[in-house]
Amino acid sequence: xxxxxxxxxxxxxxxxxxxxxxxxxxxxxxxxxxxxxxxxxxxxxxxxxxxxxxxxxxxxxxxxxxxxxxxxxxxxxxxxxxxxxxxxxxxxxxxxxxxxxxxxxxxxxxxxxxxxxxxxxxxxxxxxxxxxxxxxxxxxxxxxxxxxxxxxxxxxxxxxxxxxxxxxxxxxxxxxxxxxxxxxxxxxxxxxxxxxxxxxxxxxxxxxxxxxxxxxxxxxxxxxxxxxxxxxxxx
Amino acid sequence: xxxxxxxxxxxxxxxxxxxxxxxxxxxxxxxxxxxxxxxxxxxxxxxxxxxxxxxxxxxxxxxxxxxxxxxxxxxxxxxxxxxxxxxxxxxxxxxxxxxxxxxxxxxxxxxxxxxxxxxxxxxxxxxxxxxxxxxxxxxxxxxxxxxxxxxxxxxxxxxxxxxxxxxxxxxxxxxxxxxxxxxxxxxxxxxxxxxxxxxxxxxxxxxxxxxxxxxxxxxxxxxxxxxxxxxxxxxxxxxxxxxxxxxxxxxxxxxxxxxxxxxxxxxxxxxxxxxxxxxxxxxxxxxxxxxxxxxxxxxxxxxxxxxxxxxxxxxxxxxxxxxxxxxxxxxxxx
Numbered sequence: 001x002x003x004x005x006x007x008x009x010x011x012x013x014x015x016x017x018x019x020x021x022x023x024x025x026x027x028x029x030x031x032x033x034x035x036x037x038x039x040x041x042x043x044x045x046x047x048x049x050x051x052x053x054x055x056x057x058x059x060x061x062x063x064x065x066x067x068x069x070x071x072x073x074x075x076x077x078x079x080x081x082x083x084x085x086x087x088x089x090x091x092x093x094x095x096x097x098x099x100x101x102x103x104x105x106x107x108x109x110x111x112x113x114x115x116x117x118x119x120x121x122x123x124x125x126x127x128x129x130x131x132x133x134x135x136x137x138x139x140x141x142x143x144x145x146x147x148x149x150x151x152x153x154x155x156x157x158x159x160x161x162x163x164x165x166x167x168x169x170x171x172x173x174x175x176x177x178x179x180x181x182x183x184x185x186x187x188x189x190x191x192x193x194x195x196x197x198x199x200x201x202x203x204x205x206x207x208x209x210x211x212x213x214x215x216x217x218x219x220x221x222x223x224x225x226x227x228x229x230x231x232x233x234x235x
Numbered sequence: 236x237x238x239x240x241x242x243x244x245x246x247x248x249x250x251x252x253x254x255x256x257x258x259x260x261x262x263x264x265x266x267x268x269x270x271x272x273x274x275x276x277x278x279x280x281x282x283x284x285x286x287x288x289x290x291x292x293x294x295x296x297x298x299x300x301x302x303x304x305x306x307x308x309x310x311x312x313x314x315x316x317x318x319x320x321x322x323x324x325x326x327x328x329x330x331x332x333x334x335x336x337x338x339x340x341x342x343x344x345x346x347x348x349x350x351x352x353x354x355x356x357x358x359x360x361x362x363x364x365x366x367x368x369x370x371x372x373x374x375x376x377x378x379x380x381x382x383x384x385x386x387x388x389x390x391x392x393x394x395x396x397x398x399x400x401x402x403x404x405x406x407x408x409x410x411x412x413x414x415x416x417x418x419x420x421x422x423x424x425x426x427x428x429x430x431x432x433x434x435x436x437x438x439x440x441x442x443x444x445x446x447x448x449x450x451x452x453x454x455x456x457x458x459x460x461x462x463x464x465x466x467x468x469x470x471x472x473x474x475x476x477x478x479x480x481x482x483x484x485x486x487x488x489x490x491x492x493x494x495x496x497x498x499x500x501x502x503x504x505x506x507x508x509x510x511x512x513x514x515x516x517x518x519x520x521x522x523x524x525x526x527x528x529x530x531x532x533x534x535x536x537x538x539x540x541x542x543x544x545x546x547x548x549x550x551x552x553x554x555x556x557x558x559x560x561x562x563x564x565x566x567x568x569x
Contacts, residue, residue, distance in 0.1 A: 025239065027432075042256055043246070044257050044261060046258045046261045050265060056516070057512075057516060060516040060518075060519035060523065061512045061515050061519075062476075062478070062480040062491075062515055063477070063480075064481060064483065064491055065508055065511060065512040065515060066512075068491070068494075069505065069509045069512065070519050071373065071507055072498075073504075076276075076277070076280050076282050076505050077276040077277065077280065078276050078280060085259045098562060116451075131241045138241075138243075144243040145242075147243070160500075167496075173367075173369040173370070174369065176369035176372055178527050180484050183330065187484075188369075188371060188372060188375070191372065191375070191376070192375070195376075196379065202376060202380045205376075208479060209372055210367075210372065212366065213367060213369060213372065214364060214368065217367040217368055218363070221363070
């Protein structure tokens with residue numbers, strides 16, 4: 001067990017890096033997911049098809065394939081994912097600024113993968129609003145965008161929080177894959193390094209890494225359960 | 236909403252014209268965008284050359300047969316791992332669900348009752364912990380752990396009955412064990428929520444005819460839970476199939492790792508991964524469609540009125556992180 005306490009700084013740094021990846025990917029995924037959700041419920045067929053195609057591709061492809069495509073495809077397209085190096089953000093998340101693009105690749109891959117699931121979560125929220133609401137909005141003459149903005153989306157928002165939370169928890173767990181794709185220093189790569197490269201004992205390192213991830217997923221899970229119970233009571 | 240067209244009026248002539256114009260504009264923008272952001276950069280970097288695409292799609296290419304043979308082997312390895320994982324997860328998950336429901340409903344002397352509550356708590360903690368850890372981590376540490384304990388390939392000697400010896404490589408069974416631990420726990424939770432979501436009358440009736448707790452579970456609750464949760468279980472199969480791609484991290488020779496090897500030789504990274512991705516998408520899409528079809532058939536054949544909440548028959552939201560069911564149900568509505 002001394003392995004755990006001797007290397008606590010490594011675990012802490014890994015935890016912090018994983019947290020950074022998760023926060024950035026979550027923000028990006030919610031943005032992408034919202035855009036794709038609007039595409040999917042719009043009255044214009046080509047936009048609907050585009051949204052559906054996006055969601056079908058990224059819900060059915062494994063995350064590892066998406067990671068590989070990001071790691072191979074972006075350099076082949078001549079990009080180092082520098083477009084993620086947003087001037088204000090790279091002060092807070094210094095890894096965005098590195099020459100080595102693995103952090104940006106990881107964030108990009110997670111973003112576009114989770115965006116599809118966020119879209120589905122938002123759509124299930126929109127579907128949970130009683131149809132009478134939209135019909136009443138139409139009856140008083142609101143257009144499609146007014147309908148969405150004033151009647152449907154404010155109510156859909158509450159219903160979408162629980163699926164959205166589940167998707168974010170799944171994304172946090174998926175971010176562990178980034179460590180095996182060249183992202184140096186995050187939780188899973190720390191585990192790999194400690195156990196394979198340095199030959200430390202397996203069980204303490206496993207406990208340490210698991211604690212790191214549980215610290216990220218458990219609070220969200222408990223919050224989600226409480227929210228769901230409140231929502232059920234309110235209904 | 237059951238019908239998303241409820242969001243906007245049935246289009247009249249003006250709206251139809253507007254929709255047509257915007258559709259054309261959107262299609263043009265999409266095509267132009269694809270040209271500038273995807274086609275041109277690919278072409279400039281030589282990614283569209285037949286030299287790179289040839290081994291994958293041109294039967295006349297010299298590497299075609301070999302490449303597809305390797306990919307075929309990788310795909311077979313993926314399917315084997317997935318099938319083994321899903322079978323073991325189903326067994327493990329059923330056992331876990333039975334255990335948890337049994338612990339919750341059994342009533343005995345107070346001393347044993349305390350022990351049972353403690354056991355219940357321990358099981359709950361284990362389940363939450365195993366669900367909160369990423370699958371990658373589980374698979375990786377199982378592999379490393381078994382490695383350090385000196386695991387070797389299992390060889391089942393079938394040469395006595397005239398067949399070739401069946402070798403289960405230790406990579407395969409560490410992958411299957413890792414997948415089973417995670418998916419078994421998720422399936423256990425799905426089945427448990429299914430059993431607890433059944434109407435109480437079922438359990439009371441079973442009690443009235445004198446069945447023990449275990450018999451109730453075995454004869455009454457579990458079959459119904461399976462039937463109701465079938466779409467969620469099929470979605471979990473999709474998740475297992477996607478997670479077998481994590482086998483490449485422990486050097487198991489499934490299709491993604493094979494692709495990595497061929498990419499090192501042939502140098503056509505994007506092309507190979509696009510093709511492998513397409514294979515995965517096709518397989519998972521088919522499975523998802525089967526899950527949707529099953530759910531639709533069950534919803535149609537429902538003999539009891541649907542519960543007002545509906546949530547009683549679906550896995551709880553916290554499971555949504557592990558299954559794909561909430562989104563699947565949403566998909567049904569369009």
